[in-house]
Amino acid sequence: MKRITTLASALLVSTMLAAGGAQAKTLVYCSEGSPENFTPALNTTGTSLDAARPVFNQLVEFQRGTTNVVPGLAESYKVSPDGLVITFKLRKGVKFHSGVNGFTPTRDFNADDVLWSFNRQWKEDHPYHKISGGAFDYFNDMEMPASLKSIEKVDDYTVKMTLNAPNAPILANLAMDFGTIESAEYAKYLLDKGTPEQFDQIPVGTGPFQFVDYQKDAVIRFKAFDGYWGGKAKFDDLVYAITPDATARYAKMKAGECHVMGYPNPADLEAMGKDKSITLMKQAGLNIGYLAMNVKKPPFDKKEVRQAINMAIDRDSILKEVYQGAGQKAKNLIPPTIWSYNKAVKDYEYSPEKAKALLKKAGVKDLQSDLWWMPVQRPYNPNAKRMAEMMQADLAKVGINVKLVSYEWGEYRKRLQAGEHQMGLLGWTGDNGDPDNFFFLLGCTGAREGGQNISKWCDKKFEDKLQQAKKLSEKADRTKLYEEMQVISKEEAPIVTIAHSTVFEPVSKKVSDYKVSPLGRHDFYGVDIAE
């Protein structure tokens, strides 16, 4: 079956090429791996989400290159004064693609598709809930089941979403990939045919590109969708050349075999910067690497001790050594690209003397502590072990004797969340650019055993503001609260904010209008390429 569909699509493309006459414009993206499948709601890795994104839309979307939420398949939306009901007005005349497996849509996108897509993740009796493993991690992680009371169709082009409590960040959640709207008609077509699992392998969406073919570990092919509601893409074919090795990706860039590549090797950045055929684009990543101090374990319950550690660690050296310049010193928990970033917060300066004085004031001497480092490379921390060693040396200078500890990654997180550590390195990569998506890391819910707040710090003032900000729908009001929270958390110092790493993306000089996404996405609609 698969063979037939590939054959059919190949024929389709070759006839198209022949008919077109002129050489089709093709953009090649050197991607780093194969997707798990093409249904975003099922996936959590950037690789899989990038692979499905050209095909799909969400109700609301992130404006390319930013974390701003803008209308997508919903032309507009209205939040009720009590914040409990969001009404979406859907866009009319939005066409679905035809599938390479023979599916042809008979109707435009409407409210049924919206309900179908959310209910698949939400309702266990949905016919597709269990298909392809049925683990809808993001839907659950973003606490959608707890937030949603109902999703109803008012008419074909109006959807009413009722919430259990006011929840301002939910709009940013809906712009995430799990908020992708898929075709209910296509789902029914496959179910009737008895091949529902094809749904997640051969994607059909409303997006700017339609899926043509996928060969595992080799290539994914898309072509521009003529009937795209936002206007046809500026180039004809989009090819993902799957190239797992970063050095090989760069070699392909140099040879002109690809036009955009993700995840360059830090060691190659300097050469890329000098390369005349390449523009090395960069942006501050939506992430934070931090050192958490467990306030449940004395003497870290003392504010002075936590502040002293903040002063004892030489972050500038860490930025140079560990991030090799590809990072920015972090003052706040959120990176400066997120709205409500408080510029006025005064950071701790590196000063072993002041740290020693503070420790003395707190009556702490000969402090023995552990310091945990994660065994894996993360976007916000390229080398946790080296970082831990440098911190160990810094802390020794102020009389703190640190023992380094590590575990296998899964075990590591589990134990940190259980609060077994005294000090531990971890970090966070934001999902949707909403400040709440970062600040919850220091909230009281996460401070419980097994929760994600690994400093186990629970501050009433901070928590109240966090909860309040979630309920307000005015951005200005929320901003004020978040700014105040940044002041509190800096003063109380449950964590040492280390760095936001920089995301680099080499792009061929032939490519224009490419934008680096702070969300780590690779988006190609709106991009152009010179022939």
Place this chain on the structure above:
Amino acid sequence: MFRFLLRRLALTVPTFLALMFVTFMMIRLVPGDPIEVRRGERGISPERLAELRHEMGLDQPVWKQFLDYVWGLLHGDFGVSIITKNPILHEFFHLFPATVELSVCALLFATLVGIPAGVIAASRRGGLYDQTLMGIALTGYSMPIFWWGLILILIMSNTLGLTPVSGRVDLVKYYYPQVTGLMLIDSLISGQKGAFLDALRHLILPTIVLGTVPLAIIARMTRSSMLEVLEEDYVRTARAKGLPPYRVIGIHALRNALIPVVTVIGLSVGSLLAGAVLTETIFSWPGVGKWLIESIGRRDYPALQGGIMLISSFVIVVNLIVDLTYGLINPRIRHAR
């Protein structure tokens, strides 16, 4: 001959059993669980973890999991990948042709260059040619594949522009369906002009990289085996008869000298597949080696177990064939008890 075959076949049974057990256990000894490994900083709630483990059968006692696995294998069921939810057999046979194509080319390259090089070296023993050649062979044998691959890409592709960097075919110019999975054949079937040559060009670098180590081994083996044979009485007789050197070396000596070389070629299939893991990663070659590496990272138990079983079976079968060929060219083995 038939008894010889039966005896060899019987010997593979315990090998398979041991393989099943070892692959199954080894993977489970690696710390980390397939579900937790996928979860980033967010972690997973204990309830959800238990639920997912139950769905995948990971909450069963290990012996039970093992018996289920063996039972499945006996019925030809290799299970489904934890990550993609596709059947393992489907994934494997979708990727395996690429590995086979690359390995066959590498082996052909190694054999076609290695044997003549070894023969020439032996016939000029101790000379400059011999010493240079054996020096190169030693270097080749100790060449780290990753480094060698990247250096070749840098020189041949980036600097000289002679070969493509990676992949199996130019993705922009050519697009044809995968029929056999062997790119050289598929490109011919497609009838697209230039596709075959392009596929061939894409094979050059990976073939050289993967073929380097076996080439070195084959050249050295041929040389030493040849030297031994050249000392034999019948070679001296042949020379004394006044036969021209090319006939003495090329026909009389080479045929006997090749017996150990054939074994070496057969054995190198195993190491070829091991080398393919790295080669495939450097050259973005969509084969099973890269797939296995990824499966380790993702703790995709069924994919790893199934993949290793299938590859090992392949190696066992190839070795079996080599043993049989060996029996054919050397009757002494065939009749030995």
